[in-house]
Amino acid sequence: MTPSNSPAADFPDPRVTANIPAAGAVLWRYAADGAVEIALVHRLKYDDWSLPKGKLDPGETPVVAAVREVAEETGIRSRLGRYLGHVTYPVTGHRKIKRVDYWAAQILDGHFESNAEVDVLQWHRVDGLMDALSYPMDRHIVRNFLRLPPDTATMLLVRHAKAGRRERFSGPDDERPLEKAGRAQAAGLVPNLIGFGATEIHSAPPLRCVQTVTPLAEKLGVDIELEPQFSEAGYAAAPDAARKRIRDLVSDHAVPVICSQGKVIPDLLAWWAEKDGVTLPAARNRKGSVWVLSVQQGRLVAADHLDRALNPTDIPR
Known part of the structure; x- marks a missing residue:
């Protein structure tokens, strides 16, 4: 990866x-x-x-x-x-x-x-x-x-997997499900997120977000806690609430996974990185990609983006 x-x-x-x-x-x-x-x-x-x-x-x-x-x-x-x-x-x-x-x-x-x-x-x-x-x-x-203290807390921020085009789905957008490729992405995320010690799961309410982390929840035997602050609508209405919530979820005893959306993750991370003086790597934040966030004593100290190499057919370049 x-x-x-x-x-x-x-x-x-x-x-x-x-x-x-x-x-x-x-x-x-x-x-x-x-x-x-x-x-x-x-x-x-x-x-x-x-x-x-x-x-x-x-x-x-x-x-x-x-x-x-x-x-x-x-x-x-x-x-x-x-x-x-x-x-x-x-x-x-x-x-x-x-x-x-x-x-x-x-x-x-x-x-x-x-x-x-x-x-x-x-x-x-x-x-x-x-x-x-x-x-x-x-x-x-x-x-x-x-270069950094070893005992950083880890948080895994996931953009939901592929769910087709919005204009091609006739129902409410929050009910748009994962497509076949997205379901494969969701299954592929499981061993990788477990590799970082994932223990608890939080998700924005849209179905495609919940479905992205459902295979992981089933593997771990845990429930998915819905987090309206991390949906596009919830974040647009109250960004400060989402910013407080993501920091509150940092834990020295658990590794939370948060599944969110494309119009939330870049702005949320840019705010956190600027606040704590971290330079974010260039990233396209594609569907099914993961940010591995390292936090030490409440401060973001590193952010690594995992994208195409989540696909096991890719060879690292």
Whole structure:
């Protein structure tokens, strides 16, 4: 999954496009004394120390792959948070370029056991961590991680999936349902939103918004709370109420998903970003896309946009 604010990749040859997508994470935890520790893995095949990562399986997105690879290499189940950028490098012996997208990842549960790929996992404090890593590219990702506090709260802001054209629907617009492509988008969102630890769901009342998050609600076994402030009509009537509500929904103990509409999300995010001094990446806010918002002590500190790469048939570029 390639957020639209990805830093420029360092291609060995600008004429060569990355054609092996991969994903990984900076897996972190708090030590008993409150210090941050980061997991490094030792890979037998390469005799190196690196961040957990691996290639995408067919039909995967980078988000899903990052969570899976962390679990396979470390035995630890995690949830993703802030996007940390990507690195690119040539694959030895092939005219191919690998691209690895990285996220911060917080531990949920599990424990390490030696496996076919990784024989040792070590937790390192920041001091000495850079010297322990085998590759400069991993150091670059860790530096991105350390630029902000690790324990950011996550909020997922979703634009509803495809619902056809308004002029082609004869009923009230709020009753316009998802079309076939939109239903596929809604189903595809489920594993990606779960990858960020989604726990609760809020939606503007229009049917197409509710239907976008219904598969996720069914998967999680939770109800959808209707939020009129996040509909186009509700936002136009009382934007300050929506701005207060989205900030009130930030939680250190839950990961809320909010489904809203195209005339709400850009203005709502522009207000929040300006208020807290965050530069938003360029984004088209297409239907079915997701904003991953990172909040620390009530302040928006990062906003990553996930668009076409939510489609598992897309290869990150």
